[in-house]
Amino acid sequence: MKRILSALTLLISITAYSQTGKITGKIIDAKTGETLPGATAVIEGTTKGASADFDGNFSINNVPVGKVNLVISYISYDNKILSGVEVKANEVTDVTVQLETSSSQNLQEITVTVEVIKENNAALTILQKNNASVSDGISAETIKRTPDKNTGDVLKRVSGASIQDNKFAIVRGLNERYNVAYINGAPLPSSESDRKAFSFDIFPSNMLDNLVITKTARPDLPGEFAGGIIEISTKSIPDKNFLSVSVGGGYNTITTGKEQLYYKGGKTDWIGLDDGSRGLPTGFPEFGSFSSDPHKQAQLAQETNTGDWGVYSKKFAPNMSYQVTGGYNIQRKERDFLGILASISYNNTNTFYTTKRNTFINSPSPDIPSQPERDYLDKTYSEQTLAGALLNLSCKINENNSLSWKNLYSINSEDRTIHRDGSTNVSETNPSIIRSTAFWFTSNKILSSQLNGDHYLPKAKVKINYVGSYSKVERDVPNLRRSIYTKFDNF
Structure with a gap:
C-alpha cells in the first residue's frame, strides 16, 4: 500500500509540474521597426515577467497553461495589452509586439530620487572627477581595510599629505598654519591655543564617510589656505534599519605582556x-x-x-x-x-x-x-x-x-x-x-x-x-x- 501511494504522489507531482508553458517574443517600434531593448512584458495580475534584451527579445518561463493577458510597456511609448494569449503545456508561444510612440500630451512627469553614496571608492572617484579643483582623498571603504585608529593616521595615506607629530597635517610641503580643516562643510576651530593648527588625531577613523583634500582654489571655498582644505565627512543617514557590533584586539610584541x-x-x-x-x-x-x-x-x-x-x-x-x-x-x-x-x-x-x-x-x-x-x-x-x-x-x-x-x-x-x-x-x-x-x-x-x-x-x-x-x-x-x-x- 505504501508503494502505491508513493507512485501516485510522484505521478501527481510530475503532472502538476508539466502544466506550464513558455512565452517568447520581440518588442519593436511600430513605425521604424527598431527593437526596443529594456521594454518589459508582464503577465497581467502577476509579478511574472521579463525585460527585452539588446535585440528586443524576451522570454517568460513557467507560465501556467491557459489564456493570459500580456502587458507590454516602455518609456515614452503607450502601453499595449495582448489579450487571450494562449499558453499550452510544454510548448512555446511566440508573439511580436509593436508599440506606438506616446504623444507629448500623454507623457507624464517621471521623478527619479536617488541618494548620494559617499563612503565607497567609486563615489569618491566620481566626486574627484566632477570637482572643479585638484583634490585627493580616501573613502570609508578603504579605511575599513586599514589598521588606522584616527584621522591623523588616515591622512598619511592621502597623496600629497603627511603628518607631523602624528596629528598635524602637512599638505604639499606646507605646515599646519597654511591648511584649513572642515567637517561636513563647516570650518573647524584651531585645537592649539598658541597657533593656527588642528589636531587630526581627535577623530576616530571609523566614523568617517570620506576625507578629501582640496589643493587648489574654488569660488565657493575660503581663500585662507595655501596648502589645502581638509574636508571631513562623517557617516550619513541610513536608508534601512541595521545594527552593527564589532570587537577587535591587537597583540604588540613590544608591549603586550611586558x-x-x-x-x-x-x-x-x-x-x-x-x-x-x-x-x-x-x-x-x-x-x-x-x-x-x-x-x-x-x-x-x-x-x-x-x-x-x-x-x-x-x-x-x-x-x-x-x-x-x-x-x-x-x-x-x-x-x-x-x-x-x-x-x-x-x-x-x-x-x-x-x-x-x-x-x-x-x-x-x-x-x-x-x-x-x-x-x-x-x-x-x-x-x-x-x-x-x-x-x-x-x-x-x-x-x-x-x-x-x-x-x-x-x-x-x-x-x-x-x-x-x-x-x-x-x-x-x-x-x-x-x-x-x-x-x-x-x-x-x-x-x-x-x-x-x-x-x-x-x-x-x-x-x-x-x-x-x-x-x-x-x-x-x-x-x-x-x-x-x-x-x-x-x-
Missing part, C-alpha cells in the same frame, strides 16, 4: 577624562605671583602634594577596540521620513619606546673634541584612549524640504609615565647620577553640532542650502608632575 610602569591616576582615566583628582587646590597662586622664599615654596609644594607619587608595575594589556553602530529609518506614506544614525566607539592602545639623550659642551678650539655633558635614557610607558560618539538625525519633510542634525563628540587622551636614568657632568671626575619620573596626562576633546537645511522652491526654481554649526575644542593637562633624584658619585 612590564609597564604606571601611577595611580583618576577613576575615569579609562574613558579619557580626568575625574578632578589631579586638579590644583583652591587658592593656588596665579602665574607670576609665586613667592621667591624657599620656605613658602616648600609649604606650597606640601599643600599641593595631594596625589600618590608612587610608581607601580604591571603587565601591558593587549590593544582593544569596540564599536556599536545602529541605524533606524522611519517611513511615512511609503516614503523615507526620519532617519537616525548612532554610533559609539572605543579604542585603547599601549605603546612603549626609549629615547637616548646626549648633550655636549662645545670646545673653544677645533683641535679639542667636544666634551660630553649629559647622558640620559628615557623610557616612556603610554596608554592612549580614543572614544567617540556620533548621533545624526535627518527629516525629509516633503519632496522639496529636508533638515538634518549631525552631532559628534570625541575624546583623545594619553597617559604617560616617563622614567629617566642618567648622569650629568659626565666628563668630570665627580658626575651626578640622575633618576627622575614624570606623570603626564593629556585629554583632547571636540564637540561638533551642525544643522543643515535643503529647500527647493518649485515656482521660483530656487534651491536654498544652509549650514549652522557649533564647534568646541578643548585640551586639558590637569597636572604634570615630575620628581627628580640627584646623587653625586663620591657620596
Whole structure:
C-alpha cells in the first residue's frame, strides 16, 4: 500500500509540474521597426515577467497553461495589452509586439530620487572627477581595510599629505598654519591655543564617510589656505534599519605582556577624562605671583602634594577596540521620513619606546673634541584612549524640504609615565647620577553640532542650502608632575 501511494504522489507531482508553458517574443517600434531593448512584458495580475534584451527579445518561463493577458510597456511609448494569449503545456508561444510612440500630451512627469553614496571608492572617484579643483582623498571603504585608529593616521595615506607629530597635517610641503580643516562643510576651530593648527588625531577613523583634500582654489571655498582644505565627512543617514557590533584586539610584541610602569591616576582615566583628582587646590597662586622664599615654596609644594607619587608595575594589556553602530529609518506614506544614525566607539592602545639623550659642551678650539655633558635614557610607558560618539538625525519633510542634525563628540587622551636614568657632568671626575619620573596626562576633546537645511522652491526654481554649526575644542593637562633624584658619585 505504501508503494502505491508513493507512485501516485510522484505521478501527481510530475503532472502538476508539466502544466506550464513558455512565452517568447520581440518588442519593436511600430513605425521604424527598431527593437526596443529594456521594454518589459508582464503577465497581467502577476509579478511574472521579463525585460527585452539588446535585440528586443524576451522570454517568460513557467507560465501556467491557459489564456493570459500580456502587458507590454516602455518609456515614452503607450502601453499595449495582448489579450487571450494562449499558453499550452510544454510548448512555446511566440508573439511580436509593436508599440506606438506616446504623444507629448500623454507623457507624464517621471521623478527619479536617488541618494548620494559617499563612503565607497567609486563615489569618491566620481566626486574627484566632477570637482572643479585638484583634490585627493580616501573613502570609508578603504579605511575599513586599514589598521588606522584616527584621522591623523588616515591622512598619511592621502597623496600629497603627511603628518607631523602624528596629528598635524602637512599638505604639499606646507605646515599646519597654511591648511584649513572642515567637517561636513563647516570650518573647524584651531585645537592649539598658541597657533593656527588642528589636531587630526581627535577623530576616530571609523566614523568617517570620506576625507578629501582640496589643493587648489574654488569660488565657493575660503581663500585662507595655501596648502589645502581638509574636508571631513562623517557617516550619513541610513536608508534601512541595521545594527552593527564589532570587537577587535591587537597583540604588540613590544608591549603586550611586558612590564609597564604606571601611577595611580583618576577613576575615569579609562574613558579619557580626568575625574578632578589631579586638579590644583583652591587658592593656588596665579602665574607670576609665586613667592621667591624657599620656605613658602616648600609649604606650597606640601599643600599641593595631594596625589600618590608612587610608581607601580604591571603587565601591558593587549590593544582593544569596540564599536556599536545602529541605524533606524522611519517611513511615512511609503516614503523615507526620519532617519537616525548612532554610533559609539572605543579604542585603547599601549605603546612603549626609549629615547637616548646626549648633550655636549662645545670646545673653544677645533683641535679639542667636544666634551660630553649629559647622558640620559628615557623610557616612556603610554596608554592612549580614543572614544567617540556620533548621533545624526535627518527629516525629509516633503519632496522639496529636508533638515538634518549631525552631532559628534570625541575624546583623545594619553597617559604617560616617563622614567629617566642618567648622569650629568659626565666628563668630570665627580658626575651626578640622575633618576627622575614624570606623570603626564593629556585629554583632547571636540564637540561638533551642525544643522543643515535643503529647500527647493518649485515656482521660483530656487534651491536654498544652509549650514549652522557649533564647534568646541578643548585640551586639558590637569597636572604634570615630575620628581627628580640627584646623587653625586663620591657620596
